[in-house]
Amino acid sequence: MKNEAVFINGKRKYIFCGDDQGLKLLSSVMEKVNEEGLTHERFLLSDFKMSLLEDFLKSQKMGTFLYVALPSSELQQFLKAVEDIGFSDEDVQYIGYGEEKFSVFCCRCHEINTSNNEQKRLYCHRCGLELEVSDHYSAMHDAFLGYVAKL
Amino acid sequence: MYKEATLSVQITSIVQETEHVKKYILAPAKGNKLPRFSGGSHISTYLETANGLVVRQYSLTSHPDETSQYEIAVRLSEDSKGGSRFWHQSMKVGDSLHISYPKNHFPLSFKARHHVFYAAGIGITPFLSMMHELMTKGFSFELHYASKSKQNCPFYEFLTKHYSGQCHFYFSEENHRMSTSSLENHPIGTHVYFCGPESFIEQFLKAARDLGYPKKSVHQERFSPPQLKRVKPFKISLKSGKEIRVDKKQTLLDALLQQGLNVPYSCRVGRCGTCELPVSEGEIDHYDFFLSEDQQNAQNCILACVSRARSDKLVIEIE
Numbered sequence: 001m002k003n004e005a006v007f008i009n010g011k012r013k014y015i016f017c018g019d020d021q022g023l024k025l026l027s028s029v030m031e032k033v034n035e036e037g038l039t040h041e042r043f044l045l046s047d048f049k050m051s052l053l054e055d056f057l058k059s060q061k062m063g064t065f066l067y068v069a070l071p072s073s074e075l076q077q078f079l080k081a082v083e084d085i086g087f088s089d090e091d092v093q094y095i096g097y098g099e100e101k102f103s104v105f106c107c108r109c110h111e112i113n114t115s116n117n118e119q120k121r122l123y124c125h126r127c128g129l130e131l132e133v134s135d136h137y138s139a140m141h142d143a144f145l146g147y148v149a150k151l
Numbered sequence: 152m153y154k155e156a157t158l159s160v161q162i163t164s165i166v167q168e169t170e171h172v173k174k175y176i177l178a179p180a181k182g183n184k185l186p187r188f189s190g191g192s193h194i195s196t197y198l199e200t201a202n203g204l205v206v207r208q209y210s211l212t213s214h215p216d217e218t219s220q221y222e223i224a225v226r227l228s229e230d231s232k233g234g235s236r237f238w239h240q241s242m243k244v245g246d247s248l249h250i251s252y253p254k255n256h257f258p259l260s261f262k263a264r265h266h267v268f269y270a271a272g273i274g275i276t277p278f279l280s281m282m283h284e285l286m287t288k289g290f291s292f293e294l295h296y297a298s299k300s301k302q303n304c305p306f307y308e309f310l311t312k313h314y315s316g317q318c319h320f321y322f323s324e325e326n327h328r329m330s331t332s333s334l335e336n337h338p339i340g341t342h343v344y345f346c347g348p349e350s351f352i353e354q355f356l357k358a359a360r361d362l363g364y365p366k367k368s369v370h371q372e373r374f375s376p377p378q379l380k381r382v383k384p385f386k387i388s389l390k391s392g393k394e395i396r397v398d399k400k401q402t403l404l405d406a407l408l409q410q411g412l413n414v415p416y417s418c419r420v421g422r423c424g425t426c427e428l429p430v431s432e433g434e435i436d437h438y439d440f441f442l443s444e445d446q447q448n449a450q451n452c453i454l455a456c457v458s459r460a461r462s463d464k465l466v467i468e469i470e
Binding site for chain 2: 058
């Protein structure tokens with residue numbers, strides 16, 4: 001997940017997908033794609049269009065590049081849907097804005113806790129251990145490992 | 152005697168598949184089971200010829216779950232250096248030989264939503280076990296297969312019998328040639344696999360790249376090392392202070408082996424990574440298909456079987 005979209009060269013088609021605020025974050029890349037005369041489509045996302053979007057993404061061919069820009073809190077569920085459709089991590093850029101919430105795995109009781117950007121330490125809500133958020137990410141748990149903050 | 156652990160097998164059947172391709176069934180010489188393998192695996196065969204030991208790699212074409220015997224197919228190469236000629240002219244039913252355990256440098260992607268195989272000629276061989284595996288597991292796949300003619304097309308009857316719905320054949324003698332245009336139509340989530348002559352692989356790799364296929368969705372298996380565009384001699388220096396010259400006609404691996412150094416290796420085509428060596432000085436010209444772009448850019452390791460020096464000298468961190 002990134003804060004800023006980066007233009008990826010050499011794709012046959014580009015799809016920009018996001019809410020109002022998200023599409024603004026993609027504007028620089030959209031301009032670049034426009035300038036170069038590359039094939040592209042834009043999809044303004046709102047709740048009721050989610051299934052429509054999934055059908056649209058499923059119909060895409062190899063070589064398509066997808067930009068998704070949404071509130072950080074919504075990106076996670078979107079990421080799973082896009083991956084299930086078949087987009088690989090080399091085919092998509094996810095741009096998040098607003099407060100980013102992420103999960104922290106308690107090293108003692110294995111409970112999954114929720115944290116945000118600013119919070120570097122937290123107490124596990126199940127066992128009460130003070131955890132320090134590491135950069136060790138587990139794709140299986142979709143969580144960062146929380147180490148013991150104080151021994 | 153051999154560079155790796157081997158299995159002892161016996162040839163139980165030889166079938167003339169086409170004019171130039173023979174199919175060999177290999178059964179275990181001792182015991183009644185061979186190791187299970189995964190789709191796309193190959194074995195090294197150790198042939199004891201009058202001119203010494205000849206080691207050749209062949210894809211396993213049988214079902215990965217079949218452990219009572221293995222099947223390989225060998226095309227008689229016009230410019231055979233001894234391997235395929237020996238297989239075709241000297242190997243008989245009842246003969247014994249040693250083979251390596253199965254290895255897989257060309258595995259199926261477990262992330263693909265759809266698998267598409269592009270084969271030319273004998274390039275079909277790794278796809279046979281892959282298709283067996285996908286069919287058993289109920290995954291979606293298709294095959295695009297180019298050959299001169301139906302008569303010269305190895306496994307044509309087998310494929311039409313078992314995978315008629317998934318196969319597209321292209322016979323050049325019927326003026327029906329395979330083109331790269333089908334790459335334009337594969338749905339998102341497809342992984343493509345190329346196997347055949349160098350020019351065929353290069354053509355399809357380029358087309359996939361031009362369409363914007365991500366690197367991780369494109370797989371390839373080569374029979375021979377890549378054709379190097381620029382080849383010049385260079386020197387290497389080892390930890391011991393010893394200097395070795397690698398001339399134009401030899402690989403770095405050959406130069407090291409010739410000096411009696413015990414360097415591990417396997418595929419010799421820049422695919423498996425077995426011969427990776429640490430480099431502390433000098434500029435490397437990478438020709439492998441194993442290291443990532445970042446690893447290649449880091450300029451701190453080399454695959455000795457195919458890669459060379461761009462600078463005049465490399466310092467290699469081995470004794």
